[in-house]
Amino acid sequence: MPQVLEFKLPDLGEGLTEAEIVRWLVEVGDVVAIDQPVVEVETAKAMVEVPCPYGGVVTARFGDEGSELPVGAPLLTVAVSVGADAGASEEGAGAASGSGSAGAGSGSGEVESSGNVLVGYGTGAPVARRRRVRPTAVAAAVPARVPVAPVVPVAAPDPVPDAVPGPVAVVSPLVRKLARQHDLDLRKLSGSGRDGLILRADVESAIRALAEGTSAPMPAGFAAPAAGVAPEPEAVPVSGASSAGRTVEGSAAQRIPLRGVRGAVADKLSRSRREIPDATCWVDADATELMAARAAMNSVAGPAAGPKVSVLALLARICTAALARFPELNSTVDLEAREIVRLPEVHLGFAAQTERGLVVPVVRGAQARNAESIGAEIARLTEAARAGRLTPAELTGGTFTLNNYGVFGVDGSTPIINHPEAAMLGVGRIVPKPWVHQGELAVRQVVQLSLTFDHRVCDGGTAGGFLRYIADCVEQPAVLLRTL
Structure with a gap:
């Protein structure tokens, strides 16, 4: 006898309490296998596919694309075949239910469940033996096509x-x-x-x-x-709402909800401005020698040749060398304890623009990587960011951020610190400019570097020393040989 089980939105980790339905991957009446992704959701930190821990026929879906659901709210129901020979144990099904992924359905038979909820999160229960679900076994319990469960308007x-x-x-x-x-x-x-x-x-x-x-x-x-007080009619009627925003009749105004990645960015930037007394210093640097060094690295042929090294990877390696000399800037402030916490490792964040907005993936353990290794990890994370596959763990835990806004064709900026970090290095575009080189006027490749720092963790002398060391390495890459 089939049993209808309810699968709820699981806890996605990192303190996230809600998610937006981006795209349904199954329809009502579809047969799903155990751990098959059934819906794509967007949290404040990442886009993830949620797999269903049960195999059977989808009988209902809850929520339209573009709607937000809290953790623990029903996602869909599945009609599962139940029998004495079901290969899963009650412990496996209980693990899935205990994680908030599924509620116990009606009936007392055992149902097959993987115990998994979401790759990287979910339960730690061992995966139960899978058994192929026969559509005919549950077809009698539900119609071939059941109307989608309506969302309460x-x-x-x-x-x-x-x-x-x-x-x-x-x-x-x-x-x-x-x-x-x-x-x-x-x-x-x-x-x-x-x-x-x-x-x-x-x-x-x-x-x-x-x-x-x-x-x-x-x-x-x-x-x-x-009593006796009646609300006045709305001054400007709203024509309707959608995931893209609300358009107001009779005007060009549009209301765009601050949610998902955009909402998380807004909250973090606002908190940074409220809590961090930041200051910015900047300097122009002659990047001609750095560009020549990169060209030499990438021109190596034969067995010694490796992947191409990007300018961003070289700047990231320069940052890790500078943070080793000025550890004050690789720290955070504990307001409750009134302490500055200097961090032992450099988890280097870098700003990446995607279709979903600005995200900051994190290269972990950057202090132990060379330029080639950092470049490979930056490339991997950038590709994942553009595809919307970054996990919350890859978007959190940064200790210092590198922001290359030069890709937008601008020279300078005063970036907002990525809370709770203590500093951010901004890099403008590298362009030919007149420059005095060895006592003569010449055309050189010039870049503007800016450092926004938390004035609680250090004074201007330390920040200036850090930025000057960065500029020296850009102008004379051989300086890095001392720390390689």
């Missing part, structure tokens, strides 16, 4: 007059925190999610209504205003 239900005692229908810790920060009583909200689940959008809508007063439309489910 965000419509304004009857207002809730008073707070309702008992538990609040909130799953996401982020939603609870947001409500606490704005002194919002969650019991006065009716959620727009499945079974009345209160979503982040509900809380944000209520916060906006409180801030704007009764002249703004009250959010769905928000407690009605005092």
Whole structure:
């Protein structure tokens, strides 16, 4: 007898509490195998494919593409064949359920489950023996094509007059925190999610209504205003909403939600500006010799030839040498303990522009790598970033960031520090300019270097010394021979 199991959005790790559905990989009525990816979701840190730990027939999907779901919310249901000869143990199925990936379905038979939820996360249970799912075994339990389970529309239900005692229908810790920060009583909200689940959008809508007063439309489910006070009609009607934003009728304004990668970047940059007293210094450097050294490296032929070395890889290697001399800039500040924490390893982040926005992949253990090794890792991470395959672990844990904004055709910038790091080196474009070289005016390849640093970890003398060492290595690459 088939058993219908519910697969919930698993904990994706790194403290992430919600994800946006980017693309469904299966339809209702499709037969899925154990650990087959069923949906592609975007978190604040990466795009990942979520595999289903069960094999069977998809009977329902929850959520449209572009909608956000909290961790623990249902993703889909699967009709699974159950029998006495099922190869999985109850422990394997329990491991999947315990990780938040699936709820126990009706029935008492054993079902086959891998125990896995997401590659790199999920459960640590051993993988149970797989058994091919026969579509005919579950075809009688569900129609060949079942309509997609409708998503509860965000419509304004009857207002809730008073707070309702008992538990609040909130799953996401982020939603609870947001409500606490704005002194919002969650019991006065009716959620727009499945079974009345209160979503982040509900809380944000209520916060906006409180801030704007009764002249703004009250959010769905928000407690009605005092008796005799009627909310005024919305001044500018909104024509509709989509994942790309909301267009306001009668004007060119467009509302674009700050979520996913863009939302995470906004939060981090805002926090950096609030907490870090940053300062910037810069210098022009003659990069002619560095470009000549790179050309010589890449011209080697025969057995000694290796992969091409990029300018970014050389600059990254120069950064690791400079951080060894000035460890103050490879640190972070512990505000609670009022301590500067100098870090033993250099995990070098580098800014990479993708279709999904700016991301900062991290080259781990960069202090132990040569230019060739750093370049190979930068190339791998860049390719993964553009394909949306970076994992949260590859986007976190940086201790220093290298930002090559010269690729955008600009000379200088004052970049914002990647919180909680202490510094960022910015590199402008390398262009021919008139330069005094050996006492004579010549055309040289010139680059502007800028260093934005946390003034709590060091003073201007240390920052200037770091930047001057970087410039010296750019102008005379032989300086690096002392540290290689």
